Amino acid sequence: MKKFLAVLHARNMEFLRDRSALAWNLAMPFLLVFGLAFTFSGSSKDIYKIGIVGGMEKLHNVAPALQSTQHLQFIPYDDLQAAINKVKHHQMDMLIDVGSSPKYWVNSSSPNGYLLERIVWGTAGNSFERQIVDGAEIRYVDWFLPGILGMNMMFACLFGVGFVIVRYRKNGFLKRLKATPLGAFQFLLAQLVSRLLLIMLITTIVYTGCNLFIEFNMQGSYWTLLLVTALGAMCMISIGLLIAAHTASEELAGGILNIVTWPMMLLSGAWFSLEGAQVWVQKLSLIFPLTHMISAARAIMNEGATLGQVMPHIWVLGMLSAIFIAIGAYVFKWE
Amino acid sequence: MSPIITATALVKQYPGVRAVDGIDLAIPQGICFGLLGPNGAGKTTTIEMLEGIHPPTSGTVLYKGEPLGSRYREEVGIQFQHTALQEFLTVRETLELFERLYQKTLPIPEIIELCSLTDILERDTRKISGGQRQRLLLALALINDPDLIFLDEPTTGLDPQARRNFWDLVKLVKSRNKTIVLTTHYMEEAYALCDEIAIMDKGRIVSQGTPMQLLSDHFGDVILQIPGVDAGDKLAGCELSAVEAGDMLEIRTKRLHHTLQQLMERGVNLDRLRIRAWTLEDLFINVTGKKLAP
Numbered sequence: 228m229k230k231f232l233a234v235l236h237a238r239n240m241e242f243l244r245d246r247s248a249l250a251w252n253l254a255m256p257f258l259l260v261f262g263l264a265f266t267f268s269g270s271s272k273d274i275y276k277i278g279i280v281g282g283m284e285k286l287h288n289v290a291p292a293l294q295s296t297q298h299l300q301f302i303p304y305d306d307l308q309a310a311i312n313k314v315k316h317h318q319m320d321m322l323i324d325v326g327s328s329p330k331y332w333v334n335s336s337s338p339n340g341y342l343l344e345r346i347v348w349g350t351a352g353n354s355f356e357r358q359i360v361d362g363a364e365i366r367y368v369d370w371f372l373p374g375i376l377g378m379n380m381m382f383a384c385l386f387g388v389g390f391v392i393v394r395y396r397k398n399g400f401l402k403r404l405k406a407t408p409l410g411a412f413q414f415l416l417a418q419l420v421s422r423l424l425l426i427m428l429i430t431t432i433v434y435t436g437c438n439l440f441i442e443f444n445m446q447g448s449y450w451t452l453l454l455v456t457a458l459g460a461m462c463m464i465s466i467g468l469l470i471a472a473h474t475a476s477e478e479l480a481g482g483i484l485n486i487v488t489w490p491m492m493l494l495s496g497a498w499f500s501l502e503g504a505q506v507w508v509q510k511l512s513l514i515f516p517l518t519h520m521i522s523a524a525r526a527i528m529n530e531g532a533t534l535g536q537v538m539p540h541i542w543v544l545g546m547l548s549a550i551f552i553a554i555g556a557y558v559f560k561w562e
Numbered sequence: 563m564s565p566i567i568t569a570t571a572l573v574k575q576y577p578g579v580r581a582v583d584g585i586d587l588a589i590p591q592g593i594c595f596g597l598l599g600p601n602g603a604g605k606t607t608t609i610e611m612l613e614g615i616h617p618p619t620s621g622t623v624l625y626k627g628e629p630l631g632s633r634y635r636e637e638v639g640i641q642f643q644h645t646a647l648q649e650f651l652t653v654r655e656t657l658e659l660f661e662r663l664y665q666k667t668l669p670i671p672e673i674i675e676l677c678s679l680t681d682i683l684e685r686d687t688r689k690i691s692g693g694q695r696q697r698l699l700l701a702l703a704l705i706n707d708p709d710l711i712f713l714d715e716p717t718t719g720l721d722p723q724a725r726r727n728f729w730d731l732v733k734l735v736k737s738r739n740k741t742i743v744l745t746t747h748y749m750e751e752a753y754a755l756c757d758e759i760a761i762m763d764k765g766r767i768v769s770q771g772t773p774m775q776l777l778s779d780h781f782g783d784v785i786l787q788i789p790g791v792d793a794g795d796k797l798a799g800c801e802l803s804a805v806e807a808g809d810m811l812e813i814r815t816k817r818l819h820h821t822l823q824q825l826m827e828r829g830v831n832l833d834r835l836r837i838r839a840w841t842l843e844d845l846f847i848n849v850t851g852k853k854l855a856p
Contacts, residue, residue, distance in 0.1 A: 233662035
């Protein structure tokens with residue numbers, strides 16, 4: 228324990244005293260949150276989202292003119308209640324059920340819903356029974372906040388741990404530690420815990436700081452959010468440890484880290500929703516820990532999801548972390 | 563004296579290269595043992611197998627009669643040729659970090675005093691001079707009060723004064739009955755510090771013993787140097803074999819008294835005569851056929 232704490236303390240000091248890296252870790256998420264909040268503060272969307280329950284083919288039979296209307300995006304859904312919740316939180320402008328008794332749902336306080344309703348009346352007449360949903364709008368900033376913070380954590384965890392260990396190996400510091408009684412697992416655990424503590428601290432500062440000005444939507448429990456965030460960070464640190472476990476080349480490590488981060492950045496729903504994407508893309512995104520962290524965080528913050536409701540995500544993050552740490556410790560080499 | 567560390571038939575084979583080719587060593591407790599050799603001779607590979615950093619391809623290393631294990635890590639001190647430290651830490655914090663990695667340690671104030679680190683304790687380790695850095699690295703190697711200390715080319719790159727300061731430090735450590743295994747390019751350093759040396763070449767030990775013993779074994783004579791102008795043609799027909807070396811004449815002799823008498827009888831001016839003893843550098847070139855790397 229003494230050895231673990233010694234390495235943990237030294238790594239924390241190294242990180243906190245590296246002012247340029249610390250400033251960057253703090254400044255980047257602040258800038259992204261405020262920048263995107265400012266950029267997307269207006270409702271400038273020119274595509275209206277309509278969820279379809281019951282199949283796109285049936286929509287063609289019931290309301291062909293509606294389906295051929297431009298600037299409308301139709302997104303198929305299987306779960307009616309989940310889709311209604313989307314309308315409730317203004318994440319979708321309208322929901323149409325094309326089942327035996329066709330209905331549509333709009334949010335009474337949604338301007339887009341109001342406009343779409345007129346389009347439906349004009350193209351499909353009275354084919355649908357009107358249903359009203361009430362609920363406050365989830366702003367774009369509330370939607371993308373978990374994505375921004377998650378992405379920042381991903382970079383800080385993967386590059387912050389991966390590059391540091393490769394640097395230690397390249398400059399001989401790991402070899403020096405190998406000459407002491409310190410074990411590989413103690414060393415790796417200290418790196419993991421150090422980065423976890425620091426990234427959680429930074430993320431909390433960024434969240435709290437932004438929240439003072441933007442007042443994010445928070446429907447669920449902060450403790451559940453903290454658990455999901457910590458597990459997500461741990462999972463990505465574990466990937467960083469695994470990548471850095473064997474290589475002594477910063478170039479190679481950088482290449483592998485980029486190969487891992489880019490698909491996660493694009494396909495984890497950090498920047499845009501994958502709801503309208505191909506099914507295989509949606510399934511592929513589930514292999515990324517960032518997808519599970521962001522999905523769970525959004526569900527907690529915007530929909531008030533409970534610990535039980537996000538448990539599948541928690542299991543995936545926990546299992547992936549355990550697998551990556553075990554393999555990383557097994558293949559780790561000091562030199 | 564019983565050996566503190568022994569190596570038997572030590573071999574390190576890399577693809578296409580036999581870096582160490584069957585070395586046997588037995589290093590007695592309390593001495594400074596020097597491992598010398600040209601670049602690529604296998605010194606660092608040998609020392610890293612002795613340190614337990616790299617496993618040998620075959621052969622055994624025993625510390626106090628036992629295979630290297632966790633006890634060895636606790637009782638050995640190592641100063642590598644190339645090493646880095648945790649960045650953004652002061653000298654004091656670096657000492658504290660390493661102190662916590664061992665069960666038994668010397669008190670930090672004692673280490674600080676021993677290695678003369680008092681003036682730089684609060685300095686960032688990235689901002690200390692080469693000599694100060696080597697003293698710190700030696701302090702880290704000593705922090706667990708080791709019985710056996712490995713120093714791999716510890717003074718390479720230091721200026722002459724810093725090097726001599728470091729020698730004093732090593733002598734101080736040695737006086738505490740510690741065993742030191744030293745590799746160096748500097749024969750002067752080996753002569754000043756080592757009780758016993760082994761010269762390696764092509765992965766093998768080609769010569770081993772005390773410096774004096776090796777020199778007397780390889781060179782039974784001394785060299786007399788006289789300026790050529792002082793000798794003139796007075797040595798013509800003399801039984802002494804003189805060789806020109808630049809402006810000097812060099813005469814090798816095993817009978818110094820007799821040779822001096824002959825020179826005086828022939829009226830050679832001896833005012834500027836110099837007697838040069840053979841050095842480890844001469845020995846090194848003699849046994850390896852190679853000049854020392856800078």
